[in-house]
Amino acid sequence: MLSNASGDLPPLAWTCHVRRFNTIAIVTSDTDDARLSGESLAARYGDVNPLEADVIVALGGDGLMLQTLHRFMGSGKPIYGMNRGSVGFLMNEYGDEDLLERLERAERSIVHPLLMVATDAAGVAHTARAINEVYLFRQSYQAAKLRVTIDGKPRLPELVADGVLVATPAGSTAYNLSANGPILPLNAPLLALTPISAFRPRRWRGALLPDHARIAIDVLEPAKRPVSAVADHFEHRNIRRVEVAMDRTVDLVMLHDPGHSLEERILLEQFGY
Template sequence: MTARIAFVASDAPTAQIARAALASRFGDAPEKEADVIVALGGDGFMLHTLHRTQGLNAPVYGMNRGTVGFLMNDYSESDLPERLAAAEEEVIHPLVMEAQSADGAHHRALAINEVSLLRSGAQTAQLRISVDGRLRLEELVCDGALVSTPAGSTAYNYSAHGPILPIGSDVLALTAVAAFRPRRWRGALVRSSATVRFDVAQPDKRPVMAVADSRAVENVLWVEVRSMPDIGHRILFDPGHGLEERLLREQFV
């Protein structure tokens, strides 16, 4: 039985051209009726597609029409049905961010890669960090800090010198961004079931924004981050090119 495929693409011309060619060749089912969703673009578009289709039953198979394509498979038009039939599924669980902003509003957002706090003014941020209700760091003076999932550990977390986490590991990475004090603090690993809380000191003088993947909240007073094991994003990869292999390969380049 031929899989019903829904094709989605980023706004990039290369992605739109690919979508038109694939839809003409293999048909284009409505997302709600599809057996699989094929996303054409880069990693940012893949994250957007995973968030947007969270409530659907179809897994997402990405093909790279962007730049890095860490979450994507190589692009090819000729053998798509065979590749989809042989693809291996991986399930990743997002983080949930709860935050309160200075205007009193409460915000909630999901993040597949990471939740980051970043200074949004001229001065460094001052953060207080607690894990599961216990104060762990009285003062972190920095440009920011983040909590990363294993799937997102090679993205912003890695560029901030955080560790690459094996897929399926039961930990999250807590990483500082340009820490000034304490100078030698290199972050921490916490259980995936832990709740990490950031409290912002002097928010008027040292404003901080929080970002869950691409959703930003300005002028936060506090942020709590925890994993959501009851939510699973289904991603398809070509055999031998799944997240475990990609994360391992990144550590030897």
């Protein structure tokens, strides 16, 4: 029997250290750097089937992070990304030392995806989820004509533009920012509704909406001015109507090193870093 000096059983913390994550799965992009880094980490820390892992380590760029979040959506598995790509906004810095300790200290960021239901010209409804944004974009040389409805009430009878997008806080620094949309703090209960190269109304620059809003966008003159609908990298063409709402039934968990959380990175973006 184990005992301390007083004869009592010691607390569990005195006898062992229980890690947050005992099994790791490694996924990589198809670049040489990512693959070689994955092999190095697997040799040092092990690599199990992602379905059996406690945590998934993703090596690549932001594109791989989004693909990995989509791939394991609904599993609840946390994703710890390390940058072996180009931008790496969603990723931690790469390092093959002390990975287990970094995972122990990592901070969680939880985001919810958007649910898009896009109905095409044949009346077929297509469902997809987006972590960054849902957007509509013209398919031809002619600008799209769109009607925007929020929670069942028409708010913009006619928008003439290349398109329009709905961005989450996590996605507000991606396409939304390129379209001159606002950067949203990660925990802000908001969605950004941002026009893409708006022609009419000329002074409309978009809107901030509560994240419980239900957004409907109808395509006007769809035969003459065809429009695509995209949820992250899922695209559907010849769309007549899109409905968008945040899906709170799905939690997506990203892990970041202390001081480099997604909240901190989004805040830095607001000051030009």
